[in-house]
Amino acid sequence: MKITEMKGGMVVQIGIGVSELSNARQAVKEALHQALHSLQFPDLTFVFYAGDYDPQQVWEAAKTELHDREYIGGSVAGLLTYKGVINQGVSVLALTGITATTAILDLDPEHVFASGQQVGDALAAANHSSGTVMMFPSACQVQVSALIRGVYSRLGPGFNYYGAGIMAQFTNKGLSTNGIAAVLLNGVCFTHRIGHGWMPFGEPMLVTKADRNVVYELDGQPALERYRKMINQLVDQDAASIDKRFQLGIPCKNQEYLVRDIIGTQDQALICVTEITQRSMTSLMTTSVPALPAIAKRIVEEAFNRHAQPQFALVFDDFSRKELLQHDFVHEMDNIFRVLKDLPTLGLLTYGAISCPLGTPLFYCKSLSVSVGGEGA
DSSP: EEEEEOGGGEEEEEEEEEESSSSHHHHHHHHHHHSSSSSSSSSSEEEEEEOOHHHHHHHHHHHHHTTSOOEEEEEEEEEETTTTTEEEEEEEEEEEESSSEEEEEEEOOOOOOHHHHHHHHHHHHHHSSEEEEEEEBBBTTTTTTHHHHHHHHHTTTTTEEEEOOOOEEEEETEESSEEEEEEESOOEEEEEEEEEOEEEEEEEEEEEETTTTTEEETTTTHHHHHHHHHHHHHHHOOOSOOOTEEEEEEOGGGGGGEEEEEEEEEEEEEEESOOOTTOOOOEEOOOOOGGGHHHHHHHHHHHHHHSSSSEEEEEEEEEHHHHGGGGHHHHHHHHHHHHHSSOOEEEEEESEEETTTTEEEEEEEEEEEEEEEEEEE
16 A cells, blocks of 8 residues: 655555455455555445456445445456566555546447446536546447447546457446446646557558548559558568558557557458548558567556656556567566566456547557646656
8 A cells, every 4th residue: 555645735645456266356456455454445346357357246345345436447467567467367456535426337239328328427416627537438339439439528628538349348337238427527637648669661552442441442442452552562572461460550640559459351342340421531551579678668658757746556458469579578568677677557358448649549559558646747
């Protein structure tokens, strides 16, 4: 546990806990007891798990231990710790001295933007004009960009927006397996950085036909055919199908790109992890895999060094980075925790991340997201 006195006499207390017990209820209980050893009444508790636990049991166990206190969490691909990746376990980070309002919603797949607006309305009921919004949408939701835009449309630019894609989602208000969990925090300031290390190459392409997350045509040609031609021309090799080393990217401001993972094909169409808008420009993206750990170190340093009084960190690392690095992912982990040292950290392997470096929330693939929290940043 770490205790820091805040301005105005408020005291923020931070507790962390991890359990690898095989029984879901016992694992939640053990992790929470570690985190809450000296915290009687947490204002917000993050409760995330990895592995094959029953989400209902995890949610019920958290509710039993935390009673009516606010909590948020769900299922992720792995837990990141100083000792390595935990594939089966529960990780907890608890905070006092802040205010928090949670929301949970099952998504209507035909009205995703409206679902986001409902979540925004629920958070807006707290009557705050600023703060930090953490969103954890279902990783199965292909219209996640529309969802987070719906939240933003109700809350507006006075807030910072962070989060990540996860599987099951829950708060103290309920449990969902294909929804969104969100929380509005006040009383803590964050410095944040997000990055991926992927770069565009070759000539830009126009998305001439697309529907949600399926790209049918690029430059008026069947998307898969155009994708293969681009790779063949640029690297002089035959691309029989999709290649995980080459993804699509959407240009943003300041020469930044949003990577869009290609996760499959449908006849001559490319299926992406989330939506790509028709008539948008896109480029092929690639990266130097051996350079990814060094890029991760720089991202963490930028978030950590900008905070005047860092007290804890939230690290969301895209699962696809681990797949690319394979055994070398340990170097990315080492670099992350070498910078954070003994800072209480909730580290998660997630399915994409949410950030707002340009003001409005955007969904990022292949990215490492780091939020460092504490008194005035």
